[in-house]
Amino acid sequence: MKIAFRAALTTALLAAAAFAHADTWPSRPIHFVVPFGPGGANDLVARYVAEAASKELGQPIIVDNKPGAGSVIGAEYVARAAADGYTFLAPAAGVITNGMIKKSMPYKEDALVPVALLAVSPSVIVVSPDSPIKDLKGLVEASRKKPLAFSTAGTGSTPHFVAELLKLKGGARLEIIPYKSGSEGIVAVLGKQVEATSEASPVVLPQITGGKLRPLASTWSRRVAALQDIPTAEELGFKDLVIGHWSGLFAPKGTPDAILDRMNAAVDKALKSSELRAKLIPQGIDPQGGSREDFRRFLAQEKARLGPVAKAANMQAD
Numbered sequence: 001m002k003i004a005f006r007a008a009l010t011t012a013l014l015a016a017a018a019f020a021h022a023d024t025w026p027s028r029p030i031h032f033v034v035p036f037g038p039g040g041a042n043d044l045v046a047r048y049v050a051e052a053a054s055k056e057l058g059q060p061i062i063v064d065n066k067p068g069a070g071s072v073i074g075a076e077y078v079a080r081a082a083a084d085g086y087t088f089l090a091p092a093a094g095v096i097t098n099g100m101i102k103k104s105m106p107y108k109e110d111a112l113v114p115v116a117l118l119a120v121s122p123s124v125i126v127v128s129p130d131s132p133i134k135d136l137k138g139l140v141e142a143s144r145k146k147p148l149a150f151s152t153a154g155t156g157s158t159p160h161f162v163a164e165l166l167k168l169k170g171g172a173r174l175e176i177i178p179y180k181s182g183s184e185g186i187v188a189v190l191g192k193q194v195e196a197t198s199e200a201s202p203v204v205l206p207q208i209t210g211g212k213l214r215p216l217a218s219t220w221s222r223r224v225a226a227l228q229d230i231p232t233a234e235e236l237g238f239k240d241l242v243i244g245h246w247s248g249l250f251a252p253k254g255t256p257d258a259i260l261d262r263m264n265a266a267v268d269k270a271l272k273s274s275e276l277r278a279k280l281i282p283q284g285i286d287p288q289g290g291s292r293e294d295f296r297r298f299l300a301q302e303k304a305r306l307g308p309v310a311k312a313a314n315m316q317a318d
Contacts, residue, residue: 022258025085026059032090032249035074037067040182041121041200041285045247046090048279049118052270057262063090070094070156070317072106079107083254088115088263090249093158096303100310101156102317112250115260116267117288117295119280120244121200122220123162124230126213128189131196136217136236139196140172147173149194151185154178156315158245159185161306162198162219164313169240189213200245201227201284220244226284243306246288248295264292 034046043065050061066074071094078089089095089112099105125136133139142148150166152159155178166172177194179185185197186204190212201224207213208227217233218224221242233241249267251260270276271289280287 022085022256022262025256025259025262026057028086029060029062030054030057030085031087032061032063033074033078033087034063034065034090035067035071035094036065036092038065041202041245042090042092042247044202044283045119045121045280045285048276049090049249049267049270052273052276053263053266056266056269070098070102070154072098072102075112076106078250078252079111081252083252083256085251085255085259085263088249088251090118090247092245092247093161093302093306094156095248095250096299097156097161097306097310098317100307101315111253113253113255113260114292114295114299115249115251116264116292117290117298118247118249118267118271119288120220120246120286121202121284122218122224122244122286123158123198124201124204124208124218124224124227125162125166125196125198125216125233126186126189126204126208127196127216128192129211129214131214133195133216134214136170136233136238139216140166140170142195143173144171147175148196149177150174151177151179151188151194151197153182153185153199154180155317156310157182158200158243159198160315161243161309162241164309164315165219165241165243166238168309168312170238186213205284220286222286224284225281225286244286246298246302248299260292 032046032050034043036042047063054061081087127133150163163176182199188194189197208215215230218230219233268289271287
């Protein structure tokens with residue numbers, strides 16, 4: 001009985017300490033770890049959201065870039081960080097797809113807890129402006145006559161999933177050419193080394209508006225606000241081709257729920273503000289937000305959709 005009493009007392013004391021900590025949080029700067037280098041869509045979203053959410057929380061939010069290993073290095077850093085509400089991960093889809101394509105991971109999947117969905121940058125399938133391919137159906141038809149080279153940002157990247165969905169759901173014949181980044185994949189299209197690629201809307205937007213790339217379709221559930229004249233793949237008859245470059249926020253397992261709820265509320269309010277939306281939407285980025293439960297449902301749906309694609313394509317980490 002004494003042992004049971006001590007255990008119960010210890011649990012109660014720890015819970016009280018956690019509540020007390022949550023009540024005074026945040027009392028110092030918070031860190032958002034972006035598992036990519038600076039300058040990309042994910043980094044851009046994290047910095048905009050950090051600036052806006054910091055005003056809601058009354059403390060600075062510092063963005064730290066920890067790139068490498070397909071976002072695993074940054075994710076592992078946060079998974080092993082103290083669960084005190086001062087370290088968060090701002091990753092992309094790799095946080096769930098890495099486990100589908102890698103033989104082993106340095107941390108358990110449940111070591112990272114979903115906090116909020118930040119934004120989605122829809123993929124846009126593009127070709128060079130002088131390509132004979134005029135639309136998405138034309139790309140599929142041309143590939144059936146002769147396989148087309150399609151550049152990606154590496155195995156398991158969102159462009160890779162777009163290509164595999166085109167093959168599995170659209171019947172396209174594509175030779176997938178992995179590059180180290182989406183920017184390199186775009187350069188390959190511009191240099192006529194490949195026929196097509198798919199990249200996040202903010203990445204291709206300048207080339208599209210400048211006439212350097214021809215857009216065929218976007219791959220989200222609605223049109224890109226900054227590219228309203230580009231139809232979605234669904235509108236063109238490709239019903240299962242829905243995928244985007246999303247950005248989310250995660251915390252180390254064990255972070256008090258009260259802190260997670262406060263961070264979610266601050267981020268959600270920031271993403272609904274006209275000031276932040278005015279910065280993101282013109283760049284082709286679709287602000288999201290919502291509750292923690294909304295984000296959990298989104299992740300479950302993504303896993304259910306993309307898992308079978310990774311398996312059918314036999315995706316394996318480079």
